[in-house]
Amino acid sequence: MAKDPQTPLDDELARQEQEGEPEQAVDAAEAVEGELEDIVDQAEGEAQAEAVEGGDNPEAEVLAARVEELEQSVTEAKDQALRAAAEAQNVRRRAEAEAEKARKFALEKFIKDLLPVVDSLEKALEAMGEDASEVHREGVSMTLKMQLDVLAKFGVEIVEPQGEPFDPQYHEAMAMVPNPEVDPNTVIDVMQKGYVLNGRLVRPAMVVVSQAAG
Template identity: 65%
Template sequence: MSKQEEVQEQTEADLREEATTAEVGPGEEMSPEEEIASLSAQVEGLQQEVASARDQMLRAAAEAQNVRRRAEADVEKAHKFALEKFARELLPVVDSLEKATEAMAGADESQKEGVEMTLQLYLAAMEKFQIIQLNPLGQTFDPQYHEAMSMVPNPALPSNSVMDVLQKGYTLNNRLLRPAMVVVATGGEPKKIDETA
């Protein structure tokens, strides 16, 4: 007989003895039916305890798995968006290079070409790290990615379309880094507001 079987037999014997002494006073004998009923009640109680312990174990395992998933998601976000603050600080440099190319319209062509090449290299380096430029000129206004600075009546354009971009926007891994500042066309004369109402 193995050690485990010995321990199990001893435990069962102890339980029977406890049940007998608990329900039967000193000097009293239990009938076999009473003993079976007593043991059945104890078995039922132990089964409920086992079920409760199993439920607690499953809940603890589920909680541990949820914590692990949350931690993995947090690490993934940290990797994806670690550059966010750094990228925000570099956006004014891109804006300055774009303004420089616009200002050099009548300047020496080689200088203008040099600034444009620098700007293109800079934008390509940003795209390698999933920093994408938003230039919504001619697109429909999207408040998730655009910030309307003004609305101008323009019958030549469809209503709610971007007619001018004051400052380009950027996303980092599809998360908005900076909204594009735009002028939105209203598609004609603005509606008169009835002030008498």
């Protein structure tokens, strides 16, 4: 028996599946289902006519083969549509995650360049002796506070682990000093503060760590 020729509907369904367009593939599948229903109705009518006439009907066999073929096409189109929709959702989620990551850490380089300014203000404030005027001290202190407030506004946190256990993820040990008064591996001095941007380390805290007395 000769195979029923390809119809424009078959061509459209194949094109939609190749392009991986989920919504259009679903539309094509629905169109095939519509054609399938029409052919099933026609086949039922032919079968009834055959039963009345009591003879063979070659056209009914062709229709039955076409029904089976269309059912397979519908199944494949639905499967393709589901896979394409799942892939599109995964791509969208990855894009959203990358965009969120870029938004959170876009200022990382700028903050690294700004930290030496904060360090200088802190050192200037510490170096002011008794002779420094109150106005001068207050001006430097207010400038430092403004800098720190801006950093905090954009998700920057200070790492100042005085008295805390040493954490190599956030601290950089500059020296190990025996100290029987505290537990080993305790931060006993912070030489330079560290900073974290939205949970990511921008600069480790430079610290002095205790060790057991020899």
